[in-house]
Amino acid sequence: VIKTYDHILVDLPKPGVGLITFNRPRALNALSTALFLELNDALQTLDNDDDTNAIVLTGSEKAFAAGADIKEMKDLSFSKAYNTNFITSWSSTIPNIRKPIIAAVNGHALGGGCELALMADILYCSSSATFGQPEIKLGIIPGAGGSQRLTALIGKSRAMELILTGKTFSGTEAGQWGVAAQVFDSAEECVRGALETAGKIAGMSRLSVRAAKEVVNKSQDTGLREGLDYERKVFHGLFGSKDQKIGEPMSLEIISNALHLL
Ligand code: HXC
Secondary structure, X not given: OOOOOOOEEEEEEEOEEEEEEEOOHHHOOOEOHHHHHHHHHHHHHHHOOOOEEEEEEEOOOOEEEOOEOHHHHOOOOHHHHHHOOOOHHHHOOHHHOOOOEEEEEOOEEEOHHHHHHHHOOEEEEEOOOEEEOHHHHHOOXXXXXXXXXXXXXXXXXXXXXXXXXXXXXXXXXXXXXXXXXXXXXOHHHHHXXXXXXXXXXXXXXXXXXXXXXXXXXXXOOOOHHHHHHHHHHHHXXXXXXXXXXXXXXXXXXXXXXXXXXX
């Protein structure tokens, strides 16, 4: 399954886990079109690979990704951006990947890099990571979901302050504000933590993992009533699965242990 790319490294570091590392160190992993086409290809390949159950996305200690490639955007006109549907190719691929994606964010995660991290299903970072949407300083605005996903996560007032001034926030703040599920002391621990969690998820029923990701994501773009109906339907459906039958003895054991505690 592993292919060789120019701007990313793809590895299978433990059973069931795919690791994608951005590898454009001289441009702080700026997200050029070439990088993104490779990322899309790698994600789709891992998503279709029967031996991969979870994916970790990371950069270097210095930069997760310092944003869309400014050099590519410099001469972009409105008509070209509109005609080529600029950004759409990458901002619409990740949300369609069905296997869980964990972002391990170290260093700069700015602009499109921050938006990319926010697209992951679980975000881990180191305390010294730097997040931000500095597009305002370039005379543009976040274009890959930042205004929507960041606002949903941290609330309107904080999101406005960040997006209107371009100021950054730290990994520690990302943890305090609920952007990151876990904050680590170092880049190495962050990547290790992400791989451990990915390994744990990879050991679960693949069908349940897929269904769980689907229903949690549904909560992000639907009202509560519709979301609950959707969850119940998928929940009912899982009782038709072999995984649920295999899981049954364990569930009974958990129930009987719980009863003993009463
Ligand atoms: C292209 C970039 C880049 C970027 C850094 N580089 N960010 N190249 N696109 N987004 C390049 C620099 O040109 C430089 O290359 C090399 O990486 C190292 O950068 P330095 O600035 O020398 O490093 P440092 O002093 O450590 O500063 C790091 C930094 C700064 C604070 C992250 O590079 C920076 O502010 N970068 C821009 C961040 C940004 O504005 N991102 C948002 C982009 S807009 P050379 O060849 O000169 O050595 C965006 C829009 C998204 O993302 C819209 C939807 C996707």
